[in-house]
Amino acid sequence: DKDVLVLVKKEANSLFTKSLVSGKDLESLEESSLEKVKTNNKLRSVIKSLLAQIDLFSSNIDKRLSSAKNILQNVSKDEEEIINKALSKEKDSDVKEILFEAKYIIEAKYYTGETQLNAVKNLGSFISSNSLATLKEISQSNESSEELKKVANSSLADVENIRTFYSFLEIAFFGLSQGSVLLLAAIGLAITFGVMKVINMAHGELIMIGAYTTYTIQQLMPNLIEYSIIIAIPCAFIVSALVGILIERLVIRHLYGRPLETLLATFGISLILQQVVRTIFSPLNQEVKTPSWMSGALEINSALSLTYNRLYIVIFALVVFLAVLFVMKKTSLGLKVRAVSQNRPIARAMGIKSSYIDAITFGIGSGIAGVAGVALSQLTNVGPNLGQAYIVDSFMVVVFGGVGNLWGTLIAAFSLGEINKFIEPFAGAVLAKVIILVFIILFIQKKPRGLFPQKGRDVEE
Numbered sequence: 001d002k003d004v005l006v007l008v009k010k011e012a013n014s015l016f017t018k019s020l021v022s023g024k025d026l027e028s029l030e031e032s033s034l035e036k037v038k039t040n041n042k043l044r045s046v047i048k049s050l051l052a053q054i055d056l057f058s059s060n061i062d063k064r065l066s067s068a069k070n071i072l073q074n075v076s077k078d079e080e081e082i083i084n085k086a087l088s089k090e091k092d093s094d095v096k097e098i099l100f101e102a103k104y105i106i107e108a109k110y111y112t113g114e115t116q117l118n119a120v121k122n123l124g125s126f127i128s129s130n131s132l133a134t135l136k137e138i139s140q141s142n143e144s145s146e147e148l149k150k151v152a153n154s155s156l157a158d159v160e161n162i163r164t165f166y167s168f169l170e171i172a173f174f175g176l177s178q179g180s181v182l183l184l185a186a187i188g189l190a191i192t193f194g195v196m197k198v199i200n201m202a203h204g205e206l207i208m209i210g211a212y213t214t215y216t217i218q219q220l221m222p223n224l225i226e227y228s229i230i231i232a233i234p235c236a237f238i239v240s241a242l243v244g245i246l247i248e249r250l251v252i253r254h255l256y257g258r259p260l261e262t263l264l265a266t267f268g269i270s271l272i273l274q275q276v277v278r279t280i281f282s283p284l285n286q287e288v289k290t291p292s293w294m295s296g297a298l299e300i301n302s303a304l305s306l307t308y309n310r311l312y313i314v315i316f317a318l319v320v321f322l323a324v325l326f327v328m329k330k331t332s333l334g335l336k337v338r339a340v341s342q343n344r345p346i347a348r349a350m351g352i353k354s355s356y357i358d359a360i361t362f363g364i365g366s367g368i369a370g371v372a373g374v375a376l377s378q379l380t381n382v383g384p385n386l387g388q389a390y391i392v393d394s395f396m397v398v399v400f401g402g403v404g405n406l407w408g409t410l411i412a413a414f415s416l417g418e419i420n421k422f423i424e425p426f427a428g429a430v431l432a433k434v435i436i437l438v439f440i441i442l443f444i445q446k447k448p449r450g451l452f453p454q455k456g457r458d459v460e461e
Contacts, residue, residue, distance in 0.1 A: 056086045061095070068098040072130055075102045077110050101126045105134050117151055124155030127162045128302035135159060166303040171421050177310035179417025180317035181379070183410060184372035185390045186397035187324060188365035190409040191337075193398055196358055198252055199259060201266040203394060204387025205273040206366045209243055210236035210373025211382040212277060215286050226291045229374065236370035243273075244366020248359050256358075274384045285381035294378060309378045316375060320368065325406055327364075337361055396440050402450030411451060 009017075055067035068086075071079055083103050090096050104126070107119035120138060123131045138144050139152040189203050214232040221228060247269055255262045294312055297305040328334035339347040340357045348354050376386065397416060401408030416436060423432040444450070 056082065057089070061092055064090070064092065064095050065098070068095050068102070072098050072102045072105075072128065075105050075130065077106055080106050097126075101128065101131060105130060108134055108138060117148060120148065120151050120155055124158035127159055127166070132156070132159050132163070163303045166301070170304055171425070172418065173306055173310070175418035175421035176314055176414065177417070178421060179414035180310075180314045181372070181376060181390070182393055182397050182417055183317045183413035184313075184320060184375055185369065186394040186401075186409055186413055187321060187406065188368035188372070189394045190365075190398045190401070190403070190406065191324070191328075191368070192362050192365035193403055196252075196256070196361060197259070198256075198362075199263045199266070199395075200252075200365075201263055201391065202247065202270040202273060203266075203366075203369055204389075204391035205270045206240045206244060206369035206387070207373040207376065207390060208277065208382075208384065208387040209240050209273070210370030211288070211377040211386055212281060212286075212373070213239050213370065214374050214377045215281075215288050215382050218289055225289050226293065228289075229291055229294070229378070232374050232377075233371055236374045237367035238370075240370025240373070241363040241367030244369075245359050245363040247366075248362040252362070253355065253358065270387075277384045281384075283384055285383035288377040288382055290378055313375045313378065320371060321406070321410055324364075324368065328406065333360065396437070398450075399444060400440055400450055402452035405450070405452040408450055408452035 055063040056071070058064055058067070071083065080103070083099055083106070087096060087099050087103065090099065101123070104119040104122045107115050108123060111119065120135065123135055135152050135156040139149050139156055144152065185203075185207055188206070189200065192198055192200055192203075210232075213236040214229065217232045217235060218225060218228045221231070224231070247266075251265050251269065252262060255265060290309060294309045297307045298311060299305045328337060336347070336352050336357050337360075339350070339352055340354050340361075344354055347357075372390075373386070376382075376390075380386070393416070397409060397412045400416065401410070401412030419439075420432050420436055423435055427435060
């Protein structure tokens with residue numbers, strides 16, 4: 001019978017068949033009498049819809065929610081009965097909301113009169129692209145009455161207003177994530193620049209070293225991708241800190257009080273570090289894999305979703321900031337660092353070894369730069385020029401916030417991140433950076449020491 005669907009299992013030269021519907025074993029059949037079911041997009045769509053309908057009555061709430069979303073994506077008049085049946089039994093508010101939206105879309109498309117008007121009016125409280133498309137279709141249709149078009153346009157305006165609000169929140173979140181990256185990149189620079197008055201042009205390469213440390217760990221531990229980022233954080237800090245201390249001991253300590261020579265020396269070091277990385281890892285960009293727990297997005301609603309990798313970076317940046325703040329404000333090391341930054345001669349007179357503090361401070365600042373590299377490896381490919389993209393932004397954050405002031409660095413990083421993201425849609429990425437640079441130039445003319453200027457006799461002098 002050509003209308004019977006069977007499951008076929010082949011063993012040696014024999015064919016074993018079973019009815020797909022009843023599950024009963026059937027008689028032995030010749031292979032020539034069987035015809036393979038051909039699959040196409042239409043069949044796949046039907047199967048997907050049927051599976052969604054089956055899951056709609058599952059005891060598992062996640063399955064029901066996923067099923068409701070699938071039905072909404074491919075909603076049709078044929079599903080009206082099953083939607084109404086599910087609504088009569090469903091108790092979860094999230095699932096019911098999606099089902100109601102699907103119900104109103106069907107009524108708005110396929111009904112007339114008062115039912116259609118009420119459905120179009122109710123669609124104004126839903127923000128998915130399906131509702132938006134349905135309302136646009138009705139408002140632009142020649143078959144729609146003037147009254148229906150008026151109601152559709154009113155609902156359309158409501159949906160677009162709500163979506164605009166969530167679009168604003170999404171841009172604000174991206175600004176927050178960019179500010180977090182700037183914070184991680186600049187906080188180490190703020191410490192070294194504030195304490196040692198050193199313009200470190202190799203700071204971007206220390207960020208790059210942290211990113212390559214993450215890449216190396218993933219290459220050495222391919223079976224621990226899920227934990228590689230966590231392992232990379234302390235490793236990147238140590239590696240970058242050691243490189244930073246080496247730079248300070250071999251080069252920078254001989255150039256204190258000579259800012260131009262220090263700038264040129266650290267610029268030369270940045271070129272050397274880039275070339276070393278090109279020699280070891282090749283000049284091509286390397287991909288760092290994202291663990292599954294950082295993949296995907298947190299879906300707030302159909303118009304707003306927050307990617308997990310950026311969300312974790314925001315949290316991570318705040319944790320790093322609080323940790324640095326604790327070290328600087330509540331520990332003996334922090335007290336000595338603040339003493340040296342405020343008045344180096346008096347700190348020496350009090351028995352503080354300023355050269356030791358300089359090395360440790362430069363190491364901490366460099367280590368934090370390495371940690372920033374770990375975060376950046378989750379947002380972009382790792383390459384020899386990775387740090388160059390952030391060195392100018394880091395200096396802008398430090399200057400804007402106030403040299404050596406951690407709270408100023410925090411506020412400046414998030415402010416510049418938000419301003420940049422809100423300007424970008426209108427001006428483009430390049431012009432947005434130019435506008436911010438002009439803004440900072442004008443700002444430092446009025447407040448040369450930034451938002452929160454550092455205090456101390458050494459600063460006044």
